[in-house]
Amino acid sequence: MEYPMTIFRFSYEGILPKPADEMSQWLLYKKVLAKKFGAAVVSLEHRYYGKSSPFKILTTKNLQFLSSKQALFDLAACRQFYQIGISAGEECKAALKEINQLVEKKFSTNETELKAMFDASQLQIAGDFLYLLADAAATAFQYGNPDALCSPIVEAKNAGHDLLDAYATYVKDYYIGSFGAKVESYDQSSLKDPSNTDRLWWFQVCTEVAYFQVAPSNDSLRSSKLDARYHLDLCKNVFGEGIYPDVDATNLYYGGKNIAGSKIVFANGSQDPWQGATKQSSSPNIPSYTVTCHNCGHGVDMRGCPQIPLNLEGNAQNCSSPEAVNKTRQHIIDNIDLWLSQCEGKGRKSE
Numbered sequence: 199m200e201y202p203m204t205i206f207r208f209s210y211e212g213i214l215p216k217p218a219d220e221m222s223q224w225l226l227y228k229k230v231l232a233k234k235f236g237a238a239v240v241s242l243e244h245r246y247y248g249k250s251s252p253f254k255i256l257t258t259k260n261l262q263f264l265s266s267k268q269a270l271f272d273l274a275a276c277r278q279f280y281q282i283g284i285s286a287g288e289e290c291k292a293a294l295k296e297i298n299q300l301v302e303k304k305f306s307t308n309e310t311e312l313k314a315m316f317d318a319s320q321l322q323i324a325g326d327f328l329y330l331l332a333d334a335a336a337t338a339f340q341y342g343n344p345d346a347l348c349s350p351i352v353e354a355k356n357a358g359h360d361l362l363d364a365y366a367t368y369v370k371d372y373y374i375g376s377f378g379a380k381v382e383s384y385d386q387s388s389l390k391d392p393s394n395t396d397r398l399w400w401f402q403v404c405t406e407v408a409y410f411q412v413a414p415s416n417d418s419l420r421s422s423k424l425d426a427r428y429h430l431d432l433c434k435n436v437f438g439e440g441i442y443p444d445v446d447a448t449n450l451y452y453g454g455k456n457i458a459g460s461k462i463v464f465a466n467g468s469q470d471p472w473q474g475a476t477k478q479s480s481s482p483n484i485p486s487y488t489v490t491c492h493n494c495g496h497g498v499d500m501r502g503c504p505q506i507p508l509n510l511e512g513n514a515q516n517c518s519s520p521e522a523v524n525k526t527r528q529h530i531i532d533n534i535d536l537w538l539s540q541c542e543g544k545g546r547k548s549e
Contacts, residue, residue, distance in 0.1 A: 242272065245263070245272055246261070246263075246264045249415075272412075287348065289352045289355075290344070290347070290348035290351065290352055291419070292355070293352050293354075294335055295417070295418075295419060296355065296361055297351065297361050297362065298418060298420060300361060300362045301331060301362070301421060302422070305328075305421075309324070315362065315366045316331065316369050317370055317381065318330055318381050318384075320382070320385060321381065321384055322385075322387070323385075324423055325423055325424060325428040325432070326384045326386055327384070328420070328421040328423055328424055329384055329411075329428075330384045331365075331369065331421070332411070332419075332420035332424060333373075333384075334368070334369045334372075334373040334379070335347060335419065336471050337373060337377060337379070338372075338373075339469045339470070339495060340471055340472065340496045341495045341496055341504065342467070342493040342496075342503035342504035342517075343372075343493065343504045344469060344492065344493060345493070346368070346372050347368055347372070350364050350367070351364050351365055351368065383396045386435050386436055389436045390435070390436050397437075400436060400437075403429075403433075404429075404432070404433035404441050404442070404443055405437075405444065406443060406444065406448045407443060407445065408443035409475065410426055410429040411424065412424055412425050413425065457484060459484070460483035460484060461484075463484075463485055463486075463487070463529075463530050463533055463534075464476055464477045464478075464485070464486040464487070465486070465488075465498075465499035465530065466478065466486075466488050466489070467491075467494035467495045467497070467498035467499075467503070468488055468489060468490040468491065469491075469492070469493065469495050470495050470496045470498075472496060485529065487499075487530075489522050489523050489526045490519070490522055491503075491517050491519035491522050492518035492519075493516075493518055494517060494518075494519070494522065494523070498517065498523060499523065499526050499527060499530065502515075502516060502517060502523065504516055514527075
């Protein structure tokens with residue numbers, strides 16, 4: 199079932215109760231809002247409280263990851279990967295969840311054979327290999343090709359075929375083949391090479407923005423081994439001691455959600471997993487638009503869809519709803535026209 203909006207609820211300092219058991223004052227009005235807007239309600243348990251503690255013994259050392267900042271990172275990660283689930287649809291999401299379970303089971307029993315299935319034997323670090331598999335799925339939605347992923351795996355699941363084989367075929371034929379991803383891009387030993395340009399994005403992640411794509415504790419479409427520790431270890435291993443993302447400084451510099459700027463247009467595709475990392479609500483002189491369609495991915499307002507093969511002219515006709523793309527493009531033009539007229543008006547007055 200698809201919902202027009204989602205209400206994210208962050209739990210209080212305790213065990214996250216089931217909706218039927220929850221005290222009315224905590225959930226009642228959210229139910230009212232959900233009914234009014236036809237929204238889904240997603241609850242997230244606060245890290246360390248309840249069943250979300252990464253440690254059994256709460257020593258001072260073990261509490262180093264308990265902070266409001268880390269809790270907000272959890273919420274951001276939850277939003278991002280809940281978005282992937284929404285983008286996928288129920289059948290595809292169910293298939294991806296089962297694939298993730300099969301991967302984790304196979305990894306624990308025969309890691310070598312599993313890596314060979316995906317032509318990724320060179321990835322010695324477990325997280326690097328699992329990150330490749332997670333990225334392969336997310337990329338289909340991010341770049342406007344959900345059917346390239348969902349059609350074969352849903353078909354395999356419904357026919358009772360080997361889901362792991364079906365996913366391995368998708369990764370090799372589409373993600374590495376058509377899309378052009380490289381296995382070595384996920385290899386930390388390769389990322390340590392100063393001549394490797396794949397280091398660039400990771401350096402910004404590790405020093406500025408902390409876009410750690412971690413697995414949520416429940417209902418995950420990626421391996422549980424892709425946690426904050428994996429990302430922090432990668433930062434240290436690839437770039438050296440003392441490398442840590444200073445997100446506070448980044449948000450202070452740019453203004454966080456109160457962006458220190460004006461006359462900026464934000465546009466997102468409805469299927470883009472990254473939309474949670476950008477501005478999604480309009481404010482004076484900073485409008486935000488979401489282009490909604492089945493294959494509206496990353497940068498759809500400029501690049502059209504699907505984006506593989508890339509169409510340099512941004513043809514919207516390949517989108518399931520070209521009118522949605524064109525409507526947003528017209529909004530962008532209208533805003534630019536308005537802002538230019540305002541600037542011209544000020545210029546004439548100064549003369």
